[in-house]
Amino acid sequence: MYCVSDIVQFLRQFAPPLLAEDWDNVGLLLGSGDAAVTKVMTCLTLTSDVAAEAIEQDVQLIVSHHPIMFRPIQQITDGDTQGKMLLDLIAAGIAVYSPHTSYDSAAAGINQQLAEMLDLQQIAPLRPRMNASSKIVCFVPEAHLLAVRQALWNQGAGQVGDYSQCSFASPGTGTFHGAEASSPVVGESGRLEQVTEIRLEVLCPSENVSRAVEAMLAAHPYEEPAYDVYPLAEQRADIGAGRYGVLADEITLSEFNNRVKAGLGVEHLQFVGDPARTVRRVAMACGAAAEFLRDGHRLGCDVLLTGEARFHDCLEARHLGMALVLPGHYASERPAMERLAETFSSQFQELFVSASQIESDPLKWDI
Numbered sequence: 001m002y003c004v005s006d007i008v009q010f011l012r013q014f015a016p017p018l019l020a021e022d023w024d025n026v027g028l029l030l031g032s033g034d035a036a037v038t039k040v041m042t043c044l045t046l047t048s049d050v051a052a053e054a055i056e057q058d059v060q061l062i063v064s065h066h067p068i069m070f071r072p073i074q075q076i077t078d079g080d081t082q083g084k085m086l087l088d089l090i091a092a093g094i095a096v097y098s099p100h101t102s103y104d105s106a107a108a109g110i111n112q113q114l115a116e117m118l119d120l121q122q123i124a125p126l127r128p129r130m131n132a133s134s135k136i137v138c139f140v141p142e143a144h145l146l147a148v149r150q151a152l153w154n155q156g157a158g159q160v161g162d163y164s165q166c167s168f169a170s171p172g173t174g175t176f177h178g179a180e181a182s183s184p185v186v187g188e189s190g191r192l193e194q195v196t197e198i199r200l201e202v203l204c205p206s207e208n209v210s211r212a213v214e215a216m217l218a219a220h221p222y223e224e225p226a227y228d229v230y231p232l233a234e235q236r237a238d239i240g241a242g243r244y245g246v247l248a249d250e251i252t253l254s255e256f257n258n259r260v261k262a263g264l265g266v267e268h269l270q271f272v273g274d275p276a277r278t279v280r281r282v283a284m285a286c287g288a289a290a291e292f293l294r295d296g297h298r299l300g301c302d303v304l305l306t307g308e309a310r311f312h313d314c315l316e317a318r319h320l321g322m323a324l325v326l327p328g329h330y331a332s333e334r335p336a337m338e339r340l341a342e343t344f345s346s347q348f349q350e351l352f353v354s355a356s357q358i359e360s361d362p363l364k365w366d367i
Contacts, residue, residue, distance in 0.1 A: 002348055004061055004095045005033035005154075007040065010347060011063070012156050013164060015099040015106040018207045019129060019239060024101045025067040030086065031095025037061050040348075042341045043356040044334045046096060051085045053358045055092045062089075063344075065337055067098035103336070104241065105129070110286045110336040111243040114305065117263040118282060120247060125240030126283055126295040132206040132234050138216055138227035139174055139197045141186060149200060151219035155212040157204035168201045174226075185221045206231070242285040242292045244301055250280040253303065253323050260305060264331045268365050272314050273323030279303045286332040290317075290324070297322055307332035330361035 008028050020026040039059045043050050046064040054062050068086070078084040089096065103109045105125070115123045136157060140148045152158060153165050160166045174197040178189035186195050204212050209229055217225060251259075254275035261269060283296030284305040290313035296304045297320045304322060307329035317324035337355055344353040 002037045002351060003033065004028070004031060004035045004037055004097075007037060007061060007063075007344070007348070008033060008097060009154060009156070011097060011099055013159055014343070015103040015109060016156075016205060017102050018132070018205055019105040019109075020100060020102040021241075025070055026098050026100050026102050028095065028097050029068055030089060031061070031093070033095075035060060035093060035095055037095075038350075038352060040341075040344055040351055040353045041356055042337045042344070042353070043359050044330060044337050045359070046085075047359070048081055048085050050356045050359050051089055051094075053356055054094055055088060059094060061095045061097065063097050063099070063337075063340065065098065065100055065103065065333060067100055068096055101241075103340070104286055105239060107239050110333055111241075111284055113336050113339060114284045114286060114332070115243040115245050115282075118245075118247070118259060118284075118305075120243075120245030120282055123243055123245040126242030126244055126285065126292050126299070128240040130234040131239075133232050134204050134206050134209050135201060135230045135232060136204050136209065136212060136216070136227065137199065137201050137230070138220070138225060139172075139199055140220060140222075140225070142171075142196065142198050144219070144221050145169060145198050145200065148216055148219045149202070151215040152200075152202050152204070152212050155204075155215045156208040157202040157212045159205070160203060166203065170199045172197060172199055183223060185223075203232075242283060242289065242295065244281065244283040244296060244299055247280045247282060250278045253277050253279055253325075256282075256303060256323075257325060260325055260327055264327050264335065266327050266331045269325060269327040269331075271323065271325045272317045273303070277302075277323065279323060286336075287329055290314075293317055293320060293322060293324070305332075328361060328363060330363070334359070334361075 017026050037060045040061045041054050041059045042063045045066045046068050076083045076086050078087055104111055149167055158166045174195050177192045178184045180190050182189045253273050256279050257271055279302035281301045282303055283301040285292040288308045289306045290309035293304055305325045308326055341353045341355045
């Protein structure tokens, strides 16, 4: 049986919250981490009809790309749509997690998926992120090594690239002299003791250090555990906001538009630029991300693919001499939530996972 915290732990590794933009609201936004989970639903946006679908299907966890309570709220009542929806979810015992911009920027996130959909080569982030991490070192009796190590892993420590649950342990001898008022787990107070201990080392994202240390201390048998936290030099990672890459061959903007429509399963899109112009170097940022225009321009990109853009962003694209392709906010992100449901099914084979079947693009074309 899985609980909400099991899925949360996976999501924190798959789409680390440190990748989220400063203005974002990501993570477990509703519910208890201890709640049991047998059914999970993914969606792009948690609306009242999607919430009703989840309640009807007895779902215990919704993973919604766009956060609920994105802006601070002062009351939760049934007097408005969001309040009523939240009260319904709470009454049904449904937890809600949002990965949002951390999923946009993750190594296997939405923008990476868009780049791979277009068969781009030499894929890299438009705005790379520096990886800030620390090393936690503690000293623990061998009999408690597994419990302390697992406590650290449960809080996101021990992740190295594509590998999880990484650690290093080496034996040694610890000494202590406990005061008369002390109650040592090993040995006696009032005399010098020598104890065989294990030096345990794990890497940990800097944002998780406080939580990981707290968990380590809770699992440790000693009254006063000895531990150290060493900040490590930041390293460049293949993660970050947006993506750009190169097409295998130069094609026209019209051909590129057709490739986008086929890949995202849409019949229509908006675009800026001459359909006959050629494009090869491509930038992309899902959702509403025309602010990446100048990043793409700086990197020599011919076109930026994003979901939607304001009128003045379109004018800026024309001024910069870049094409701008807009298949729609929903179209640029919803397929990734279906992919995430497939990822959950593979990772947690005992769960029933599905993407919302009722969710749809609110924008329609009059043709």
